[in-house]
Amino acid sequence: MEFSFREILINGIDDMVFVVKVEDQNFRYEFLNKSAMQCLRLNKDILGLTFRDVLPKEEAEFLYKKYQEVLIKREILTYEDSYRKKENVGEMNYSQVKLTPIFDGSGSCIRIVSVVRDITKEKAALSYVKEMVERIAESDERYQSLFTHNPDAILTFDKKGFITNGNEAVKSITGFEIIELIGKSFIDIIFEDINLLQQTINEALKGSTSSGEFLLKDKKGNILTINLKVIPLILENEVIGLFGIFKDITEATKNIEKLEESEKRFRIIAENAHDLITLVNKNGEITYVSPSYKNILGYHHKEYIGKHFIHNVHSDDLGxxxxxxxxxxxxxxxxxxxFRQKNANDEMLWCESIGKPVFNQKNKFQHLVVLTRDITLRKEYESKLKHFAYHDSLTGLPNRLLFKERFEIAKEQFLKNNNGLALMILDIDHFKRINDTYGHDIGDLVIKEFGLRIKESIGDHGTVARLGGDEFVILLSSIQNVENALEIAERIKSKVHKPWEVNGESLNVTTSIGIAMAPYSEGLTKSELMKKADIALYQAKDSGRDSYKLYEV
Structure with a gap:
């Protein structure tokens, strides 16, 4: 049971995890999980070694600078890096590295936790999505440009459908001079769909505007696709002629086919992605979300269209x-x-977004491409990792590191309010005899039960921490007087006296306790108070054990 959580850290996290100890401006490996060992072909032999002992000089210097940056800035550092797995030297992998400093009670950074996440697939997906979106935008611009910069061609017809006139744009599209077309029917230059063209003209002769796409053969014999609109020219409620307005959409049609193919590829990626894919326009409005929104957030993807892209983000993360x-x-x-965002059940999920702005050929911002993933589980791992750094793995109680922080807080309140502060050190009498007689498994169970009984004895009045072995320390803040401290010691002693049944064994367990009251002094230190409590503990031992003593000057 003591190492179950460590096993989770070693075997249960896909990300690579390193714990590095800070020592005299040097960094030594203290822990690495299974993922790190497998991906980088490392083993526990590196524990206790520095970067320079393990890595090539260039890599070691790079890591050393990053960890130094964490020490200087005293804050979490996230950066992207690249590496090659040992089993595949030719393939470049990309990772996101998060360095989290761990501080002791005096504010010194004593460890740095590194979580390395492989983002190779994400970067590939983001690059491909960006390329597809850029192609779509480029095709759309060409399509729009085709209509903006090429004037429409206009022809006039009489009631019989013969051409009577036209503008200069007709020549630019067809290659025919207007004089060459006058007196001819438009049917003469249409390549196919003659019946559809005649139907379009007949509809216009009846007074209705009609349109369609047709294939036109120009003067050089090229086949063009045109969009033709036939409008009746009406005078005194009578159709006296027709206007034929057409434009060459040959290139536009090809671009549309390309656009449809690009969109098809993009949607295949988006609709099969596990992460959230979002497109955001220059106004901050969502124009597209992937179907994965339903699986991850519980919302139908269409519910997001037109909304501001951070409308569902936690208020503390908006700015x-x-x-x-x-x-x-x-x-x-x-x-x-x-950041955090709300799902359909009003629950806040931790998410990570990777986004890239996309600009057009004129370098004007067009939209954002954003990939988002649910990292709630990863956040829980990080929280557990932090708990592991500050708590004893056997008892779950605070360890020395957390006890230091708690002492500094209690000391500050004590000096500010003069509300009393006491410290107790206690251990299990003849604990070695228990270990030797019943074995270390029973010994561990005794330590866990001992810590639990101490915790129950003091309730919310202070902090219980395990110093190591069978030795514990208690910090009592807001203690009114010596009598209160002695009452708590007596309560602990009575609690320990209650029957012990451990794994089928009946045990007789007692404890010795040393108590020290903190003097009101700006120079008060934890080590000074613990030394006094330790002296009192040995006085209790010398008096026959199963007792408590108060340190007295």
Whole structure:
């Protein structure tokens, strides 16, 4: 039971996890999980070694600078890196590295936890999605440009359908001079769909505007696709002629086919993606979301269209999200952010977004492409990892590191309010005899039960921490006087005296306790108070054990 959580850290996390100890401006490996060992072909032999002992010089110096940056800035550092797996030297892999400093009670960074996540597939997907979106935007611009910069061709017809006149754009499209077309029917230059053209003209002769797409043979024999609109020319409620307005859409038709193919590819990716894919226009409105929104957030993807892209983000994360996106657009650089957003059950999920602004050929911002994944489970792992760093793995109680922090907080309150502060050190009498007689498994169970009984004895009045072995320390804040401290010690002693049944064994367990009251002094230190409590503990031992003593000057 003592190592179950460590096993989770070693075997249960897909991301690579390293715990690095900070020592005299050096960094030594203290822990690495199974993923790290498998991906980088490392083993536990590196524990206790520095970067320079394990890695090539260039890699070691790079890591050393990153970890130094964490020490200097005293904050979490996230960056992207690349590496080659040992089993596949030719293939480049990409990762996102998160360095989290762990501080002791005095504010010194003593460890740095590194979580390395493989983002190779994400970067490939983001690159492909960006390429598809850029192709779609490029095709759309060409399509629009084709209609903007080429004037429509206009022909006039009499009631019998013969051409009577036309503008200069007719020549630019067909290659025919207007004089060559006058007196001819439009049917003479249409390549196919003669019946449909005659039907379109007949509809216009009846007073209705009609249109269609046709194939036209120009003067050089080229076949063009045109969009033709036939409009009746009406005078005194009588159709006296026709206008034929047409434009060459040959290139546009080809572009549409390309566009449809690009969109088809994009949607195949989006509709089969497990992550959330979002397109956001320059106004911050969502124009597309992938169907995966239903699986991850519980919303139908159409519910998001037209809404502001951060409408569902936790209020505490809104400002930070907007600031990061604005900087990304200004710098034309991708962004990464961790934030919370609400799902359909009103639950807040931790998510991570990787976004990239897309600009047109005129370098004007067009839209954002954003890939988002649910990292709630990863956040829970990080929380457990932090708990592991601050708590004893056997008892679940605070360890020395957390106890230091709690002492500094209690000391500050004590000096501010003069409300009393006491410290107790206690252990199990003759614990070695229990270990030797019943074995270490029983010994571990005794330590767990001992810690539980101490915790139950003091309730919410202080902090219980395990120092190591069978030795525990209690910090009592807001203790009114010595009598209160002695009452708590007596309560602990009585609690320990109650019968012990451990794994079928009946045991006689007692404890010795040393108590020290904190003097009101700015120079008060934890080590000073613990030394006094330790002296009192040995006085209790010398008096026959199963007792408590108060340190007295």
């Amino acid at each position: 930070r999200y907007m600031e990061i996106v604005e900087k990304s657009i200004q710098s034309d650089e991708p962004f990464t952010i961790e």
